[in-house]
Amino acid sequence: MRFYQATTFLFPRRYEWRLLLVCFGAVHVPLIACIAYQGMTGQWDSNMLLILLAATLLGTVLGLAAIHALLSPITTATQMLRSVQAGERVGMVPIGNEDLVGRLLHGVAVAANESAARIERLIEASERDELTGLRNRRGFLDSARRLLGSGQNAVFAMVDIDRFKAINDRFGHATGDALLREVALRLEHGVRRSDVVARWGGEEFAILFPDTLLEEARMVMERLRASIALDPSLRGDEWPVTFSCGLAPVRSYTHLENATRNADSALYAAKNGGRNRVQISRDE
Numbered sequence: 001m002r003f004y005q006a007t008t009f010l011f012p013r014r015y016e017w018r019l020l021l022v023c024f025g026a027v028h029v030p031l032i033a034c035i036a037y038q039g040m041t042g043q044w045d046s047n048m049l050l051i052l053l054a055a056t057l058l059g060t061v062l063g064l065a066a067i068h069a070l071l072s073p074i075t076t077a078t079q080m081l082r083s084v085q086a087g088e089r090v091g092m093v094p095i096g097n098e099d100l101v102g103r104l105l106h107g108v109a110v111a112a113n114e115s116a117a118r119i120e121r122l123i124e125a126s127e128r129d130e131l132t133g134l135r136n137r138r139g140f141l142d143s144a145r146r147l148l149g150s151g152q153n154a155v156f157a158m159v160d161i162d163r164f165k166a167i168n169d170r171f172g173h174a175t176g177d178a179l180l181r182e183v184a185l186r187l188e189h190g191v192r193r194s195d196v197v198a199r200w201g202g203e204e205f206a207i208l209f210p211d212t213l214l215e216e217a218r219m220v221m222e223r224l225r226a227s228i229a230l231d232p233s234l235r236g237d238e239w240p241v242t243f244s245c246g247l248a249p250v251r252s253y254t255h256l257e258n259a260t261r262n263a264d265s266a267l268y269a270a271k272n273g274g275r276n277r278v279q280i281s282r283d284e
Contacts, residue, residue, distance in 0.1 A: 140198035
């Protein structure tokens, strides 16, 4: 470390240049010694000097090229560490031998993999609803951004459990939480794997049907509505469980906010129309 610190004045920000400069000087030691000897003795041998000069220049070029190539793994490792620090994914980490550079690359690979896994877990946790295990609103929007292209047929559905506040007040929040988990499970299992189901907030759920026509989405939601309303494990004699749903088409991610408002308006229309029904937005 002392020599490293002592040579920082040469190239403060370019360690590889310092190393190359040291090697450049070392390669010229024989030539300098030969010139000094001939100068002190006064016996000049021009042929010997030319040979030494040519050999020194050739050795310098080859040595600098080889050292630069040997330093490339360190440069790669440095760039990967910067990517890891910035929270970015890194590509394939080169595998080295059991030497100093190899151990460095192995350390970078371990750090990169652990950091990537940690970031993925944090992202997953931040985009998941703790109660139901579905995506939360943030996770839903991130998925929608990836899925919604320009000008495609897609449908946004807003689902709300009917009279959920009354269920909470009468049976307790533990029963309400259990009901939210059950409804979430049935919604997730009742759609395609390419569809996105999320807990929008409270007792509201959002579903995105990519590459789907409005009538196709309506049929799916009608089937889910009927299956939940008639499910004996959810429907009690005193308080049957139903939901209302509003549907709106969405053509791209930039139009998702407008589709959300339209689906929300359709949802309120479904509730005002008697609940336990699927309503298509009038602003389609």
